[in-house]
Amino acid sequence: MPKSKDKKDNLIDRIIKLHLYLLILFIPLIFFINTETIFSLPKLIALRVFSISAVFFILFKYFKTEKIVFKKTKGLWILGLWTLSLVLSTIFSINHFTSIFGQYGRFQGFLTIFNFLLITIFVTQFFQKKDFGKIINFSIFTATLVALYGLLQYFNFFDLIHFNGLWSDSPQNRVFSTVGHANHLGAYLSAHLLLLIYYKNPQTLKDKKYLKIVSLLLLIVLFITVIILTASRGALVALVISTIFLLILKFIKYRNHFKPKTYKILIISFSILVLVGLITYIYKDNLQKLSIVSRTNQTIEVIQKGHIPDRISFLESAWKIFIDHPLLGTGLSTFRDAYSMYRQANFYIEGPGNAMYITTPESAHNLYADILATQGIFGLIAYLILIAFTLDFFIRKYHQANLEDEKYYLALIGALSIFLVQTLLNFTDLTNAFLFYLIISLAFSEASAVVERSRNFELKVPSFLVYISTFIFLLALLMIFNFSVLSPAKADFYLKKANMEVLQGQADLADYYYQKAIEAFPYEYSIYQSYADFLVQTGSQIQVDSPGNESDIVVASSQKVKYLEKSIDNYLKAIELNNHYPSTDHNLALTYLELAKVTKEEEYKNLSKQYYISAVNKSPNNPRYLYEYARKLHSDWGDIENSIKLLKKAIEIAPSYQEPQDYLNFLYKNYPIFQNPFK
Numbered sequence: 001m002p003k004s005k006d007k008k009d010n011l012i013d014r015i016i017k018l019h020l021y022l023l024i025l026f027i028p029l030i031f032f033i034n035t036e037t038i039f040s041l042p043k044l045i046a047l048r049v050f051s052i053s054a055v056f057f058i059l060f061k062y063f064k065t066e067k068i069v070f071k072k073t074k075g076l077w078i079l080g081l082w083t084l085s086l087v088l089s090t091i092f093s094i095n096h097f098t099s100i101f102g103q104y105g106r107f108q109g110f111l112t113i114f115n116f117l118l119i120t121i122f123v124t125q126f127f128q129k130k131d132f133g134k135i136i137n138f139s140i141f142t143a144t145l146v147a148l149y150g151l152l153q154y155f156n157f158f159d160l161i162h163f164n165g166l167w168s169d170s171p172q173n174r175v176f177s178t179v180g181h182a183n184h185l186g187a188y189l190s191a192h193l194l195l196l197i198y199y200k201n202p203q204t205l206k207d208k209k210y211l212k213i214v215s216l217l218l219l220i221v222l223f224i225t226v227i228i229l230t231a232s233r234g235a236l237v238a239l240v241i242s243t244i245f246l247l248i249l250k251f252i253k254y255r256n257h258f259k260p261k262t263y264k265i266l267i268i269s270f271s272i273l274v275l276v277g278l279i280t281y282i283y284k285d286n287l288q289k290l291s292i293v294s295r296t297n298q299t300i301e302v303i304q305k306g307h308i309p310d311r312i313s314f315l316e317s318a319w320k321i322f323i324d325h326p327l328l329g330t331g332l333s334t335f336r337d338a339y340s341m342y343r344q345a346n347f348y349i350e351g352p353g354n355a356m357y358i359t360t361p362e363s364a365h366n367l368y369a370d371i372l373a374t375q376g377i378f379g380l381i382a383y384l385i386l387i388a389f390t391l392d393f394f395i396r397k398y399h400q401a402n403l404e405d406e407k408y409y410l411a412l413i414g415a416l417s418i419f420l421v422q423t424l425l426n427f428t429d430l431t432n433a434f435l436f437y438l439i440i441s442l443a444f445s446e447a448s449a450v451v452e453r454s455r456n457f458e459l460k461v462p463s464f465l466v467y468i469s470t471f472i473f474l475l476a477l478l479m480i481f482n483f484s485v486l487s488p489a490k491a492d493f494y495l496k497k498a499n500m501e502v503l504q505g506q507a508d509l510a511d512y513y514y515q516k517a518i519e520a521f522p523y524e525y526s527i528y529q530s531y532a533d534f535l536v537q538t539g540s541q542i543q544v545d546s547p548g549n550e551s552d553i554v555v556a557s558s559q560k561v562k563y564l565e566k567s568i569d570n571y572l573k574a575i576e577l578n579n580h581y582p583s584t585d586h587n588l589a590l591t592y593l594e595l596a597k598v599t600k601e602e603e604y605k606n607l608s609k610q611y612y613i614s615a616v617n618k619s620p621n622n623p624r625y626l627y628e629y630a631r632k633l634h635s636d637w638g639d640i641e642n643s644i645k646l647l648k649k650a651i652e653i654a655p656s657y658q659e660p661q662d663y664l665n666f667l668y669k670n671y672p673i674f675q676n677p678f679k
Contacts, residue, residue, distance in 0.1 A: 012061045016126055019054035023047065023119070024139050024438070028146050028188065028431045029178050036496040037105050039180030041488060043430045044107045048485050051115055052477055054122060059477075062461075063470045070457040073124050073448035075389050078382075083117060085382040086110055086332055089375040093331020094338060095578055097523050101488075102333045103362055104526045108433065109333045111484055116437035123441035124448050132442055136199055136411065139438070143192035144219060150177030150185060150226045175229040184429040186227050186235025187422040191435060193223040194242060194414030198407050234425035235418075242417035246410055253399055253406075307348040310356075311365045311425070317342040318364040321373040329376035335363045337580040338373065340619040345653045357624035357657075358583065367423035387420065390443040397446070412439055491521035495530065507538050525578035529587075532570035536591055539563030557598055564595040582625055585615035589629075593636060605636070616646075623650035627660045640671050 026046040031039045062068065090110045093099035102109030127135070153171045174182035196219055227235055303309070320342045321330055330338040339360055349356045364370040372380045391413065398409035419428070419436045428436070461469075498513035514531040521527065542560040571588040574581075589611035596604035612629040619625055630646035633639040644667055650660040668675045 012057060012064070013126065016054055016057045016061070017131070019050050019057075020119070020123065020127070020135070021138055023050050023434065024135070025142050026050070027434050028142055029149075031178050031180065034496055035489075035492045036499065037492055039178075040105050040107055040430060041492045043180075044112065045485055045489055047112070047115055047430065047434065048481075051118060052481055052485070056474075056477060059470060059473050063466060066461050066463060066466050068457070068459045068461060069125075071125050071448050072456050073444050075393075075444060075447055078386050078389050079117060079120060079444070082382045082386050083114070085328075085375055085379040086113055089328045089332045089379055092328050093334055095331060095334055095580065097525075097577065098334050098337055099332040101524075103336050104524055106333070106362055106429070107488075108428075108430070112430070113332075113433075116433060119434075120437055120441040120444055123438070124445045127445050129446050132408070132446075133199075135438070135442070136195055136408075139435070140192055140196055140199075140219075143189060143195075144222070146177050146179060146185070147189055147222050147226045150175045150189075150229065151222065153177055154226075154229050174231045175226060177226070179429070179431050181429060182230040183232045183234055183422075183426050184432055186230035186232025187238065187418060187426070187428075187432050188435065189223050189227050189230075190235045190239045190242075190422070191415040191418040191432075193220065193227070193239065194246070194418060195411045196220060196223065197411075198246070198414055199411035234422045237425065238418045238421035241421045242414050245417050246414050249395065249398065249410065249413065308346055310347060310349045310361075313344045313347040314361055314364045315366060315369050316344045316346070318366070318369040318373040320344075322376070325373070325376060327376045327378055329372070329374040329379060332374055332379075334374050335370050336360055337578065340580065340582050340622065343619055343621045345621045354624055354659075357622055357654075360581070360583075363427035365426055367426075367428055370427060386440065387416075390416065390440050393443045393447060412442060415439055487521050491517045491524065491527060494520060495527060498534070499530075502534060510534060511538075523577060525574040525581075525584075528570045528574040528577065529581075529584055532567040532574065532591075533587065535563050535567035535570065536587065536594075539567065540594070560598055561595065564591055564598070567591050568595070580618065582615040582618035582622065585611045585618060586625055586628060589615060589632075593632065608632075609637070621653055623654040623657050623660060626650040626653070627657070627663070630660070631663060634667065640667060640674055643667065644674055 023046070027043050030042045030046050032042040035041050087110070090096065090099040098109065100110050101107065102112055150171075154175045156172065175185065176182045177185050179185040179188055196216065227239070317339055318335070321335070321338050324342075347356060349359060364373060368380065368383075371383055375383075394409050394413045394416070398406050398413065401409055415435070416439050419432060419439075422432075494513045494517035498510045498517060501507075501510035501513060511534070514527070514534060517527050518531065539560050539562075542556050542563070568588065568591055571584055571591065574584050575588070578584075589608045592604045592608035592611065596602070596608060612625075612632065615625040616629055626646045627650045630643040630650065633643040633646065644664065647660045647664040647667070650657060651664065654660075
């Protein structure tokens with residue numbers, strides 16, 4: 001009988017452990033074309049579904065054993081400190097919903113990061129060092145599938161990869177595979193490339209050494225090829241710096257044994273450099289066609305024109321945000337919310353039309369600057385302590401390890417270094433964030449082995465409390481599943497359906513799906529804004545001044561007013577939920593002005609002016625809103641003097657912005673009385 005019970009307990013533990021492997025597999029690989037975000041939300045759903053399922057089985061084990069067991073670990077206070085920084089920055093956030101759920105499309109708010117931290121605790125409690133090799137091997141296996149898909153994607157093997165022309169970039173230009181963005185794919189594969197190179201399972205080398213070497217070389221070539229096809233400069237820089245860092249660690253450990261081999265190493269290194277140089281020179285014309293080369297050339301051209309790279313401008317904005325919110329920042333995940341007020345006049349990107357004036361970055365494109373801006377100095381210190389503990393633990397274990405075990409630590413140090421360097425140049429996504437916390441969890445799990453077993457927490461729970469608490473936890477799991485899985489999933493699905501119906505000209509169906517999306521997730525401002533934009537566009541297609549009988553004109557006018565009023569309601573709701581985006585105020589101002597023209601109501605014109613001013617105030621360094629308001633002041637209010645003042649201010653902010661200058665010249669030409677004699 002005891003053996004049978006042990007088998008059941010072992011089965012539950014194996015099922016619980018299985019969830020981690022499912023996460024390792026599904027988070028990088030899963031995407032769903034019938035959602036608006038395609039990649040982000042499906043990965044988030046996988047994260048939450050498997051996490052909730054794991055908690056369910058842990059709860060089942062608790063129900064069966066009637067006891068709570070918690071394995072204490074060295075450095076647990078560090079996880080607590082990081083969690084505290086997340087909690088405080090969320091409590092004092094400028095937008096609590098964004099901080100809790102994350103920006104729409106990225107979803108890296110408190111719920112997601114706390115979920116990652118739970119995985120760290122989960123690994124600490126249920127995995128031992130003997131499991132770590134399996135975890136790394138399985139992650140490498142998953143990365144191999146991702147790389148293979150990326151290679152096939154580049155050579156156009158799947159119709160699916162086109163995403164019906166709805167994705168931001170062509171995979172023939174920059175491969176994004178199942179991860180969703182080329183930069184994130186590059187970072188993910190670079191981390192696994194170092195895991196692949198440095199981590200070897202000693203047991204597999206005994207009987208299949210040559211087969212292992214050949215397969216290893218093929219995988220290395222595959223990974224490097226796809227990394228190059230991502231055209232991710234951040235990933236390549238991270239790969240180079242991390243490799244150098246690993247070589248330095250190895251040199252420090254074996255510096256007394258390197259002397260006889262010094263010349264050999266120098267000759268081999270020099271030969272490799274010469275070979276790379278010759279290949280580069282011979283194929284320089286072909287290399288120019290690579291996306292990574294063309295992207296670098298574009299950056300150089302921008303600098304030569306006297307502009308700074310956009311990411312430098314983002315860093316300046318992040319610093320300004322930090323200066324105003326030094327302790328706890330603006331709130332977890334709120335960089336995009338805060339950005340408009342801190343937009344720098346030197347922000348410049350190449351793009352059609354007014355691209356750089358309507359672009360709002362989702363982060364500072366530097367994780368550390370992003371944390372400093374959104375979580376303040378307390379958040380950054382907590383994060384750096386978390387990193388320092390993990391790196392220090394792995395490096396110390398590496399120096400203590402024998403020749404067989406040291407490659408495991410070297411591999412993890414390399415993968416972690418990729419993340420740390422790459423996030424200096426970019427923000428992170430769900431796939432790489434999961435990999436980061438997985439590596440962190442291996443450090444904390446192994447650190448738990450140094451804690452005396454007698455210090456672990458174990459509590460026998462009375463049966464009646466087990467029943468009550470199990471019921472409460474099950475109810476809580478159902479509620480969490482509903483609002484963190486079902487609601488956002490339905491909203492994203494309906495939003496995609498709505499946008500597809502818009503493209504196909506099915507306005508009634510689009511309207512229906514927009515409303516379903518709002519009904520599913522009524523706290524997300526961007527859904528209201530998308531719906532309002534659609535209503536304005538649909539209403540603008542109704543002509544009320546075209547020739548026809550009076551009754552038709554009245555009906556058309558009534559329909560147009562209905563659409564405009566409904567769009568205004570949705571814009572106002574978007575502003576109520578998130579009052580940080582000048583674009584919403586600007587669109588609302590335009591809508592009020594259009595409504596004023598149809599109804600001849602002066603009140604709507606006054607409201608229009610109010611929201612034009614609000615748009616300008618929310619982004620004082622953005623010349624676009626000054627220019628748009630100046631045009632309307634002239635055309636709809638006849639206020640030439642103030643229009644000219646706003647145009648001059650727009651030109652002062654962005655001298656290269658041609659449209660305000662053209663409009664100012666137009667006004668001077670038609671109203672010479674306002675001409676500035678000192679101009």
